[in-house]
Amino acid sequence: MVNICCIAAHDSSNGAGITRDCIVAHDFGIWAHPAITAITAQSFEHVEQIWPLPPNQLGNQLESIAKNFPLSAIKIGMLYSPENVNTVANFLSSQINVPIIVDPVIVSSGGNPLITGQALILITEKILPLAYMVTPNRFELETLTSQKVMNINEAFQAAQKLVEKYNCKVLLKGGHFEGTVLNDFIIGEDETIEVSHERRKYEYSHGSGCVLSTALTCSLALGYDCKQALSHAVNYTIRYFDSMNISMIH
Known part of the structure; x- marks a missing residue:
C-alpha cells in the first residue's frame, strides 16, 4: 500500500480540505493519512469560522503517522496559525527524500483569509524551502x-x-487566465512541462485547487515522472468536476 500524509484543515462543506484529500487519494488507490490543522465552518461560498487546533494536537498526529507508516509523499494545504506552521516545519525536517507538495492556501474563493499574516511569513521562511513542488493559484x-x-x-x-x-518546482495553472484552451505547466530549474486541455465551464468548482494538487501528489507518490503526473492529475480533475457537476444538476 502506498501511503501519503495530507496536512490540512477540515472543511465542513466537504468540498475541499482534508476530507477531499482523502477521497482523491482513495480514487488513486492510495492510503491518505490526515493530520488536521484546523476545523472550519463553511459553505461552498463562504468560510464562517475557523478554529485552529493546538500545535501539540497537530504534532501528535504527525508523530503517529510518521512512526507507523512509510510515506511516499506529503501534501500540505491550509495551516492557518504560526504555531502550526512551526509544528509542520519541524515534522518536515525529519522526512528525508519524501517529496513535499505545498498548496499555499491563503484566502478562500469567497475572499475569506485562511492564514494569519505571521503564519504566511513563516511559511515562506520554513515550509517553501523544503518543498519539492508549490501549487499556487493566481492570487497566491x-x-x-x-x-x-x-x-x-x-x-x-x-x-x-x-x-x-x-529551488523547487511550481505548478502554474492556466484556469485563471483567458482562452478556450488552458495550459498547465510544471516549471522547474531545468525543464518546463506543459499539458493543454479545453476549458470547461462549471457551475460548481469549489475545491478545484485542492483536488488538482492532491491528484498530483498521488501521481508522484505512485512513481510517475512530472510529465506523467501532471497529465494524470489534470485528467483526473477534469473527470472529477465533470461528474460532480452532472450529479449536482440532477
Whole structure:
C-alpha cells in the first residue's frame, strides 16, 4: 500500500480540505493519512469560522503517522496559525527524500483569509524551502512574489521567481487566465512541462485547487515522472468536476 500524509484543515462543506484529500487519494488507490490543522465552518461560498487546533494536537498526529507508516509523499494545504506552521516545519525536517507538495492556501474563493499574516511569513521562511513542488493559484502567486500577475506570461515570470528562490518546482495553472484552451505547466530549474486541455465551464468548482494538487501528489507518490503526473492529475480533475457537476444538476 502506498501511503501519503495530507496536512490540512477540515472543511465542513466537504468540498475541499482534508476530507477531499482523502477521497482523491482513495480514487488513486492510495492510503491518505490526515493530520488536521484546523476545523472550519463553511459553505461552498463562504468560510464562517475557523478554529485552529493546538500545535501539540497537530504534532501528535504527525508523530503517529510518521512512526507507523512509510510515506511516499506529503501534501500540505491550509495551516492557518504560526504555531502550526512551526509544528509542520519541524515534522518536515525529519522526512528525508519524501517529496513535499505545498498548496499555499491563503484566502478562500469567497475572499475569506485562511492564514494569519505571521503564519504566511513563516511559511515562506520554513515550509517553501523544503518543498519539492508549490501549487499556487493566481492570487497566491501574486502574494508570494509581491508582484501583480495579469496574464500567463507574467504568471510564468512570477513562477520562475519561486523556482529560483526556493529551488523547487511550481505548478502554474492556466484556469485563471483567458482562452478556450488552458495550459498547465510544471516549471522547474531545468525543464518546463506543459499539458493543454479545453476549458470547461462549471457551475460548481469549489475545491478545484485542492483536488488538482492532491491528484498530483498521488501521481508522484505512485512513481510517475512530472510529465506523467501532471497529465494524470489534470485528467483526473477534469473527470472529477465533470461528474460532480452532472450529479449536482440532477
